[in-house]
Amino acid sequence: MKRRALVVDDEAPARQELVELLAETGRIEVVASCANAFEALRALQREKPELLFLDIQMPVLDGFALLQLIDESLLPQVIFVTAYDSYALKAFEENACDYLLKPVTAERLNQALDRLDHRTGHPLALQTALRPLRQLPCSSTNRIRLVDVRQVEYVVCELGGIYVVTASDRAFCDLSLKIIEQRTALLRCHRQYLINLDQVDEIQLQGQGLARIRTRSGQLVPVSRRYLRQLRSHISQL
Incomplete structure (x- = not known):
């Protein structure tokens, strides 16, 4: 075969x-x-x-x-x-x-x-330490670029794929949400969202354990019950 x-x-x-x-x-x-x-x-x-x-x-x-x-x-x-x-x-x-x-x-x-x-075992086990990602590979119309993680406001998983959102742009990313979460300081705030705490302007509590984040550029990101406590804990440590 x-x-x-x-x-x-x-x-x-x-x-x-x-x-x-x-x-x-x-x-x-x-x-x-x-x-x-x-x-x-x-x-x-x-x-x-x-x-x-x-x-x-x-x-x-x-x-x-x-x-x-x-x-x-x-x-x-x-x-x-x-x-x-x-x-x-x-x-x-x-x-x-x-x-x-x-x-x-x-x-x-x-x-x-x-x-x-004649090779056995796991296909590939990276021996070197995984380095934090400082840039995310993204693509938009007729171009491929690397987006500085510090400029990212949030990352969202939609039906069309993973999108990296900055204050001025939105670009498709070929990485999974899991990889981005593992390899950057972006924090999960919802099953479909990662947020950059450095880009948070305020957290708006909505009751029943729900909330939403307003980023520095004024964009709104949902926070689910599951991740609200974790999010508040991280912010209190900043």
Whole structure:
């Protein structure tokens, strides 16, 4: 049975060459190929591949940074692919299955797949400490950008996805609410909302354990009964 794989590389020729090599092995089904970490995040959520062929040196977010943004439940086996052997030690510190140097040969690729066949245990266990996120990867019309967490007023989960809201803008984010909560100082105030306490102007108590937050720019964010006590406790410690 073929393994489902995702290929991520910002160089189109290298990406296509690897896709063709994988097809020739007869052992891999490439479910998506991506030019950057942003596309990869979406594809990982959509396709849930078993295996990730990941370039390391990419613009904006490199391969190591991408791994730190993936929800643990979606982590696949990882084989790094790069033109620089200086990354080898770091790759194995991240518990990658293998490390391929460009240009990748068919023989070396099959060796990596053989190693994968004998690998047991959790697909990937990041050995390095997860660093707090200072910027959130977001996309809007015809552009991709990183939003400074300090400028975020709140984050909301809607039917259309996760949205990061600042005083002047609202942008779609490819990270899950869980990842943002775990990796930033944003605090949950509702099942669908995270709030930046530094951007809170006031909390308006509404009775029956409910409340809402008014941010510095005047936006209103709901607070549920479940999180009101926690929210008040955090504010009292500021």
